[in-house]
Amino acid sequence: MPLEPYACSNCGHWQRYFAVPPDCPICSDVRNDLPAEGWDFVRPDALEPRLSYHWREAIPGVWEFWSTPRFGLDSHGWLLTYPDGNVAFEAAPHYNAAQLAHIESLGGIAMLAASHPHGYGALYQLQDHFAPELLIQKSDLQWTKAMRVTMPYDEVFEIRPGLTLHHTGGHYEGHAILHDAERRAVFAGDALKIDFAADGAAQAISCHKAYHKQIPLSVEELRRYRSVFAALDFTAVFTPFEYATGIGTDAALALLDTMIAGRPNTRPMRLPR
Numbered sequence: 001m002p003l004e005p006y007a008c009s010n011c012g013h014w015q016r017y018f019a020v021p022p023d024c025p026i027c028s029d030v031r032n033d034l035p036a037e038g039w040d041f042v043r044p045d046a047l048e049p050r051l052s053y054h055w056r057e058a059i060p061g062v063w064e065f066w067s068t069p070r071f072g073l074d075s076h077g078w079l080l081t082y083p084d085g086n087v088a089f090e091a092a093p094h095y096n097a098a099q100l101a102h103i104e105s106l107g108g109i110a111m112l113a114a115s116h117p118h119g120y121g122a123l124y125q126l127q128d129h130f131a132p133e134l135l136i137q138k139s140d141l142q143w144t145k146a147m148r149v150t151m152p153y154d155e156v157f158e159i160r161p162g163l164t165l166h167h168t169g170g171h172y173e174g175h176a177i178l179h180d181a182e183r184r185a186v187f188a189g190d191a192l193k194i195d196f197a198a199d200g201a202a203q204a205i206s207c208h209k210a211y212h213k214q215i216p217l218s219v220e221e222l223r224r225y226r227s228v229f230a231a232l233d234f235t236a237v238f239t240p241f242e243y244a245t246g247i248g249t250d251a252a253l254a255l256l257d258t259m260i261a262g263r264p265n266t267r268p269m270r271l272p273r
């Protein structure tokens with residue numbers, strides 16, 4: 001029997017399975033909540049009519065792909081374009097033909113990576129369609145069964161000059177962030193969570209081991225984040241769910257120093273305006 005893709009409606013995680021999967025490994029993990037109404041798995045042909053598909057150039061050379069209404073954790077995919085091979089980081093919940101054609105028109109995908117499973121979205125579709133190298137930190141291989149990781153990496157991996165993956169651990173054992181030195185941006189996965197004011201400005205940042213259960217990171221995990229972020233120059237933050245300007249190295253370090261100095265927590269810390 002062929003393996004078919006199924007998405008968990010609660011978190012959006014894709015599995016290839018020979019029947020409707022018995023459970024979702026991401027929702028069964030402590031970092032996510034179980035669906036109160038029970039499992040609901042959806043195949044691509046049933047999902048597509050439920051979604052509207054969007055893209056935009058968020059900043060020059062960085063394209064954002066997403067869909068509405070919200071599906072699963074509602075991840076957004078980022079595509080960084082370069083004349084000699086594009087890089088995709090994180091993925092949208094599902095891609096339709098128009099989105100895939102647009103990526104194709106921008107030059108396809110040479111290198112594909114993600115911070116951790118909450119940002120995977122339909123990574124499997126991007127790998128099926130564009131056959132890029134797939135880079136995942138080696139400690140998160142257990143979550144990648146729907147894909148084939150072609151380049152597991154250790155602590156630091158330079159994708160191209162100025163574009164580097166850094167292993168942070170913490171939220172997930174293999175959690176990693178992508179630093180874009182040229183654009184002074186960090187694709188922070190769930191290492192930094194951003195809250196926005198009503199006018200759309202970034203208002204507060206926080207960090208967590210588990211968001212729904214509000215489990216903080218340990219002091220050692222926070223120190224690890226600090227040592228990674230302290231070495232990176234950035235003024236903008238992209239996550240699987242949001243994009244914010246005006247959050248830089250100083251703001252990240254202020255949050256982490258506060259957490260390390262006191263009792264670590266998951267509460268948002270206000271940014272200076």
Ligand SMILES: [Zn+2]
Nearest residue numbers: 008011024027
């Ligand atoms: Zn799930």
Ligand SMILES: [Zn+2]
Nearest residue numbers: 116118171190
């Ligand atoms: Zn996460």
